[in-house]
Amino acid sequence: MASETDSAPGRVVLAADAGSYSTASVNLAVAMAASAGSLLQGLFVEDEDLLRLTGLPCAREITLTTGTRRNTSIEQLQRSLRLVAGEFKRALQQEAQALRVPWRFDTVRGRVRDFGLKPTGGAAFTILAHASTHRLQHAQLRAARRILLLARFTERQTRALEMLMALYPREHIELTLATGDGEHPDRDDTLLWLKRYAGRVTLVEVPGGEVLARLTRPGSGYDCALLSHDYAGEDRLLLLKSLNCPIILSA
Numbered sequence: 252m253a254s255e256t257d258s259a260p261g262r263v264v265l266a267a268d269a270g271s272y273s274t275a276s277v278n279l280a281v282a283m284a285a286s287a288g289s290l291l292q293g294l295f296v297e298d299e300d301l302l303r304l305t306g307l308p309c310a311r312e313i314t315l316t317t318g319t320r321r322n323t324s325i326e327q328l329q330r331s332l333r334l335v336a337g338e339f340k341r342a343l344q345q346e347a348q349a350l351r352v353p354w355r356f357d358t359v360r361g362r363v364r365d366f367g368l369k370p371t372g373g374a375a376f377t378i379l380a381h382a383s384t385h386r387l388q389h390a391q392l393r394a395a396r397r398i399l400l401l402a403r404f405t406e407r408q409t410r411a412l413e414m415l416m417a418l419y420p421r422e423h424i425e426l427t428l429a430t431g432d433g434e435h436p437d438r439d440d441t442l443l444w445l446k447r448y449a450g451r452v453t454l455v456e457v458p459g460g461e462v463l464a465r466l467t468r469p470g471s472g473y474d475c476a477l478l479s480h481d482y483a484g485e486d487r488l489l490l491l492k493s494l495n496c497p498i499i500l501s502a
Contacts, residue, residue, distance in 0.1 A: 262290040262373065265343070266366045267380035268298045269335040274342050276380035276497050279418075279475070281346040283376060283499075284354075286414045291354040292374075293343040295336040296363050302328065364491045367478065367500055376411060379491070379498040395423040395453065397472070401462065401490070402479035404440045407501045411477050416448065424448070427473070429457040466493045475499060 265280035267273075272295075284291035302325065340356045347354035363379055371377040396419050402408045416424065428441060445452050457465060463486075473496045480500065491498065 261287075261375045262292050263287060264292045264294060264366075264371050264374045264377040265380060266294045266296055266363050266371075266377060267339060268296040268363050269301075269332055270298070271363055271380040271382050272335055272339050273380060273382045276378065277339070277342045277346055279497055280378050281343070281350055281352055282418055283378070283411075283414050284347070284352045285350040286417060287375065287410070289375060291343070291347055291352050293339060293354065293356040294366075295332075295339050295356070295358045296366075297332055297358065297360045298362060299360050300362065302360070364488065367491045367498060368487060369480070371500075375407065375501065377500040379500070381495060381497050395425040396474045397425045397427065399427045399429070399462075399473045399476040399494075399496075401429050401482045402477055402501070404444070405479065405501075408477055408479060409444060411499055411501060412444070415475070416451075424452045425455060426452055427455045427457055429462045463489060463493060466490075472496065477501070 263280055263284040265276060267276060277293075280291060280293075336358055343354060343356060346352075366377055367379055398412070398415060400408070400412075412426075426445075441454070445454055473494070475497045476494050477499045478490070478501075
């Protein structure tokens with residue numbers, strides 16, 4: 252099987268496992284690849300922690316509805332993973348072909364969050380899927396779409412924001428801007444960009460050290476987060492665990 256680093260440069264990568272796969276994340280990735288005119292690579296990640304735990308002699312599966320316990324097996328888990336991978340691949344193929352986006356699909360073993368800890372070789376954007384994407388689907392339930400920007404305001408981040416603005420052409424956007432320690436070095440560039448969308452975008456500025464605290468507050472959910480690999484704010488792993496939305500990463 253091809254590795255996640257041997258595809259064409261400039262591609263959009265969507266990484267998902269059995270717990271994070273969702274059609275909303277697929278739609279987001281396909282739309283971004285179509286907008287960028289780039290290859291879309293779907294990566295189904297077989298969770299190595301889950302596989303390791305399933306192989307332990309003491310491991311048991313408990314049915315939530317009945318409380319019934321039963322022994323687990325690697326073979327049964329692998330069958331389940333193949334079913335989810337097949338569903339992921341079919342959804343990716345259907346949406347990509349509908350928009351005439353070139354695509355490929357690979358399976359790797361690891362952890363989805365690890366793709367947020369280091370750049371994915373050659374990818375322009377890497378999207379970490381999340382199953383809790385109700386905010387992406389039910390725009391009528393809130394006043395604005397909410398985007399969290401944890402990055403320098405680089406050309407690539409600007410491109411990602413432009414793609415998201417194109418996805419939601421008739422909706423108001425609340426953009427939360429956060430960086431690492433100190434004042435945002437690209438604040439003036441951000442304000443200049445916002446002038447292009449006067450009346451459509453509201454800017455909320457948050458000190459970088461307060462992002463994690465905000466994520467734990469009720470009603471703090473985001474539609475998606477943009478995160479650069481050079482972000483120097485809070486612990487990156489904690490951020491990846493705390494964000495309950497798709498995460499768009501760029502170099």
